[in-house]
Amino acid sequence: MTARTAAVAGSLFLLVSAGAGCVSFYEIPVETPIHAKLDVTPFQRVLVAGFLAGGSKNIDPNAETARLLRSQLRSKSDLKVIDADVLSLVEEVDKQRGAAPVADSDEPRIKTDKDLAEYEKILNDKEFWKKLGEEYQSPLIVTGSILFTEVSKSGNVSRMATTTDPTGRQEYKEVRSFVNMKGYALSPKFVFIDGRTGEQLYAESFHEEALYQEGQNTPALSSYFELMDKLLPGFLNTLSTQKIRGTRILIK
């Protein structure tokens, strides 16, 4: 390479570097809008009817879910929430089938997905929902199924541990240990029904788990609320536009 070539290459590099310049950046808060999945403009009222619920007998997922969704809809949607007794869809299905009432009322009829499948037919029963809709002047009906089950898992987990060496310097080390975890799984399916026709408008399933170290005594109800907290934005986004807050980096 001649000196002249080197000079040209050098000036090219400088020009490119100057063009690149120093980068300035700005962190900015953003609110990304997530549009509602369902057009609810034909409805002024919403009825959280009740759920096919089962799993753990430590809580009543039907009553808790209906109560929680009603209070969330009251504060976070424009629809008027109808106050009504929470339906027990399990009893309703049993009644339709002519099944005998359960001897031990503490034991839930639905314990697994398989049990649930036998009851799910009611969610597609147009006549049933249309009749219920007529009782409440054709609202949007929210129903579905909730399975709240106990889970336990074992495995290796890693955590960072600090140690101090002889010179007094702190060191971080990854320590792996075998642990037994216990907790709960929540699998709801929210179904939205047109109270005027009894037809399903939209349905969405979720699944969340919360695991705790063995010995950590977490009440079932607080675990239920912890799990529902994660699902609520997804549920509310069906009926109203939600905003996801975050930050992005603007660059000059």
Add this chain to the structure above:
Amino acid sequence: MRTRLLLVTALLIGLTVPALADRRDDAKAQVSFGIDVAQKGLWKEATQRWLMAVKIDPTYAAAWNNLGIGYEQLGQFNEARDAYEKAVALEPNNNFIRNNYDLFREIYDRQNRRRSR
């Protein structure tokens, strides 16, 4: 012969680089103004500015990145995806752009999964 070739190359660089620099300066002015108004919450105006910037200089990755953010904030997800993808293609090793794109994709993919249900 080699000297002549070098002279021609230098002349071409001499002519094109200032033009490119001018374009980049104009685009930078738009980007800068866009950032100022975005910081005041005027996202529509900001997005327009960044759109102008990428029209002036389509190789300006920062402008595409900001345009992606603007469209995302306005809920125009497909346009945001295109803008981010152009930014990533222009500067694949820029971590700021990559992080913005990854955060956006999380929301975009979730929204699309729901629509397909």
